Amino acid sequence: MPIDLTQLIKAYDVRGTVPDQLDPQVARAIGAAFARVVALPEATATEGEPGARPRVAVGRDMRDSGPGLVDAFAQGLADAGVDVLLIGQCSTDGLYYASGALGVPGAMFTASHNPARYNGIKLCRAGARPVGQDSGLVTVRDLAQEYLDGELPAPVADRGEITERDMLADYAAFLRSLVDLRGIRPLKVVIDAGNGMGGLTAPAVLGTAAGLEALPLDIVPLYFELDGTFPNHEANPLDPKNLVDLQAAVVEHDADLGLAFDGDADRCFVIDEHGDPVSPSAITALVGLREVERELAAGRVPTIIHNLITSRAVPDFMSAAGAKVVRTRVGHSFIKAQMADHDAVFGGEHSAHYYFRDFFFADTGMLAAMHVLAALGGQQHPLSALGEVYEPYSASGEINSEVEDVPAARARVVQAYVTEQGAGPVEVDELDGLTVSHWDSHPQWWFNLRASNTEPLLRLNVEAADEDIMEKVRDDVLSLVREG
Numbered sequence: 277m278p279i280d281l282t283q284l285i286k287a288y289d290v291r292g293t294v295p296d297q298l299d300p301q302v303a304r305a306i307g308a309a310f311a312r313v314v315a316l317p318e319a320t321a322t323e324g325e326p327g328a329r330p331r332v333a334v335g336r337d338m339r340d341s342g343p344g345l346v347d348a349f350a351q352g353l354a355d356a357g358v359d360v361l362l363i364g365q366c367s368t369d370g371l372y373y374a375s376g377a378l379g380v381p382g383a384m385f386t387a388s389h390n391p392a393r394y395n396g397i398k399l400c401r402a403g404a405r406p407v408g409q410d411s412g413l414v415t416v417r418d419l420a421q422e423y424l425d426g427e428l429p430a431p432v433a434d435r436g437e438i439t440e441r442d443m444l445a446d447y448a449a450f451l452r453s454l455v456d457l458r459g460i461r462p463l464k465v466v467i468d469a470g471n472g473m474g475g476l477t478a479p480a481v482l483g484t485a486a487g488l489e490a491l492p493l494d495i496v497p498l499y500f501e502l503d504g505t506f507p508n509h510e511a512n513p514l515d516p517k518n519l520v521d522l523q524a525a526v527v528e529h530d531a532d533l534g535l536a537f538d539g540d541a542d543r544c545f546v547i548d549e550h551g552d553p554v555s556p557s558a559i560t561a562l563v564g565l566r567e568v569e570r571e572l573a574a575g576r577v578p579t580i581i582h583n584l585i586t587s588r589a590v591p592d593f594m595s596a597a598g599a600k601v602v603r604t605r606v607g608h609s610f611i612k613a614q615m616a617d618h619d620a621v622f623g624g625e626h627s628a629h630y631y632f633r634d635f636f637f638a639d640t641g642m643l644a645a646m647h648v649l650a651a652l653g654g655q656q657h658p659l660s661a662l663g664e665v666y667e668p669y670s671a672s673g674e675i676n677s678e679v680e681d682v683p684a685a686r687a688r689v690v691q692a693y694v695t696e697q698g699a700g701p702v703e704v705d706e707l708d709g710l711t712v713s714h715w716d717s718h719p720q721w722w723f724n725l726r727a728s729n730t731e732p733l734l735r736l737n738v739e740a741a742d743e744d745i746m747e748k749v750r751d752d753v754l755s756l757v758r759e760g
Contacts, residue, residue, distance in 0.1 A: 279424050285417040287409045287729055288609050291387055291396035294341040298395055300348035301424070307352025307383075308428055309419035310399060313412055314381050315358045318402055329436055331359040333378060335371035336385040337473050337540050339504035341395045346385050349397070354436035355428070362440045365502065366447070367473040367541035369640035372404040373447045376636030379403060386473075386540040389512035392505045398540075404636035405616065408609025444476070448486040454634050455646040457482075457491045460653025464531040466547075468498040468522040470511030474537030474641075475500035481642050482649075493649070496529050498522060511539035514627060514674075516553075523551035533652060533659045535645050543628040544641030546648055548659040557587035558666035560624025563647040564590065567622040567632075568599045581614050581623030581631065583607075584708055585724055585737050588715060589668050590624065605708035606726070612637055626674070626737070670746040672738040677757045679734055682727050686710060686734065688756045689725055699749075709735075719745045723753055 279302060284292040290306065292298045310332070319330030332353055336342035342365075350360040363374050368384045375382035379402050387394035399407040399416070407413050423429075465482070469475035479485035479500070482493055498521060499508045509518045513536040526534040526547050534547030546554040564580050571578035579600040582590045591601040604614045608629055615623050615637040623631035630644035631637060652659050679685045692698050693712045703713040709726030721740035728735060734757050740746035 279421075281417050281421045281424070285413060285420075287413075288607050289396055289398045289413075291390065291394065293393050294345075294395045298345065300344050302420070303345040303348040303397075304352040305420040305423040305428065306397065306416065307349035308356055308423055309352075309416045310381070310383065311353045311356035311358045313416045313419060314399070314401055314407065315353065316356065318381060329357055329359045329434065331361055331378070331380045333361045333363055333371065333374040333380050333382040334385070335363045335366040335374065335382070337367075337504070338365060338471070338502035339385075339387065339392065339395050342385050342504075345395060349383060349385070350438050352428070354438055355431040356436070357432040357434050358436040360436060360438045362438065363443045364440065365473065365476060366444065367477045367642070368398055369542050369635070369638065369642060370443065370447045370473075370477065371398070372400065372636060372638040372640070373450060374443050375400050375402060375404040376638070377446065377450070384540065388540050388542070389510065389514065389538040391510060400638075404612075404638040406609035406612040408607070408613075411609065411613065413609075444480050445486040448477075448480040448488060451481050451640075451643055451646060452488060454632075454643060455650050457493070457646060457649055457653065458489075460492055460650060461656070462492040462494065463533070463649060463653050464494040464496065464529060465649070466496040466498060466522060466525045466529060466531045466534040467500075468513075468519075468525075468534065468536045469500050469541070470513070470518065470537065470539065471499045471501055471503040471506050471508060472511040472537060472539035472541055473502070474541040475502050477541050477642055478537070481646070492653070496525060496531060498525055506539075511537070513538055513543070513545035519545065519547065519553060522547055527551045533648070537641055542639050542641050544630070544645045545628050546645075546659070548663055550660055552660065554659065554663040555587070555667055555671065556624065556626050556628040557590055557671070558663050559628070559644065559648060560586055560590050560630070561593045561666040562651055562662060563630060563644055564594055564599070564622050564624060565597055566647055566651060568594060568597045571621050572598055578622075579618045579620040581611055581618065581620045583611060583625045584711060585626035585674070586624060587667070587669055587671060587739055588722070589666060593666065603707070608639055612639070669739050669741055670743040672736065672746060672750045675736045675750070675754065676728075676733050677736065677754065678732055679757060680732065682732055682734060685757045685759070686725060686727070688759060689753060692756055721745050721749045723749055725753065725757070
């Protein structure tokens with residue numbers, strides 16, 4: 277059966293089921309294409325040691341399919357004359373650290389929060405710069421497709437070498453250099469790694485497993501054993517059912533907070549001392565203000581990035597603090613590009629991706645967690661009190677609706693809210709899906725309706741100044757979307 281890479285390589289990364297969509301043959305073709313589209317041209321464009329081969333760092337998460345896919349990908353790179361540095365099991369931000377610190381392109385084999393039958397690849401240029409649909413991923417896909425439809429190029433005479441290096445301790449020390457937690461008050465923290473890579477990185481960064489000094493943290497571990505079959509629950513904290521164990525453990529242990537990481541530990545979700553989730557928008561505001569304060573103290577006017585699904589509280593707080601605010605579409609490759617273009621100090625998404633200029637403009641769940649620990653441990657109030665300050669509005673969270681005819685469902689919403697203006701005058705933009713806003717008038721509300729890239733789904737997010745208005749707008753829009 278012919279292989280169609282358009283079903284595997286999407287807007288942000290490579291993601292599919294193993295082995296029917298992603299197998300060693302496909303991985304080798306993608307490696308060969310990545311060499312020619314990214315690694316070799318970047319090496320040609322930069323000055324290096326005469327005769328030195330370009331190099332790519334490759335990491336993987338704990339999935340059983342990872343070693344075979346990594347080996348095939350590495351062979352594709354090496355055949356093209358590219359050296360390969362295998363850094364072994366790591367978090368996605370661990371791979372970004374390697375790319376940034378070494379100044380080389382990178383590839384992380386992970387399917388993030390997806391179930392065990394999935395795997396994928398997150399690709400980056402040197403310095404952890406993104407490779408997405410607008411920055412080379414389509415070209416990689418098309419060239420890999422040519423190889424699969426025909427044959428791979430013959431290995432070059434000066435074939436690349438494949439070596440190994442453990443970078444976990446360097447990664448942990450680098451993060452410790454960005455946020456000093458030594459002087460905070462003692463905190464008890466429950467951490468749910470979901471059998472994902474947080475089980476490796478949390479002991480190294482927040483504990484002493486990497487040889488660093490002990491911090492004033494009493495860590496209660498949940499599911500730290502690396503297991504790509506996810507025997508306890510899926511490593512997807514965005515789904516509330518996967519937070520239940522952490523919420524119960526925080527209350528049981530009388531902890532100050534809980535942290536939950538997804539499978540590749542590039543996202544971090546936060547639970548307060550009562551076992552209640554703190555929204556990613558509130559965390560964006562909390563961490564953003566810390567970074568704004570630091571920039572202003574250094575005499576710089578900071579820029580903060582947020583995607584269009586985050587709470588209106590984020591731009592409100594950032595602007596009031598003296599920052600420039602840039603609103604962008606959803607997706608890590610888009611936000612990373614905006615971070616670099618604007619030299620932004622920090623960026624946040626509703627999905628709990630947090631981006632830092634100090635971390636090569638890339639996303640890192642662990643660094644965000646460290647900022648939360650520093651903010652909480654630097655004062656005496658509980659996390660619930662801090663969270664309440666940064667969550668002044670009522671939000672629906674993301675609601676998915678499976679519909680047979682996505683354009684028709686969207687058209688019904690446009691007819692009701694835009695054409696007929698049934699809710700009164702509104703502002704409309706289509707930066708990413710359909711955003712309809714009544715925020716400058718009372719009652720204050722807005723919603724965004726976005727189509728999935730891969731499924732017949734419409735995703736709805738609603739926010740309002742109070743709960744009743746939010747529920748009314750949410751229910752009215754859902755009735756239009758789900759009509760029939």
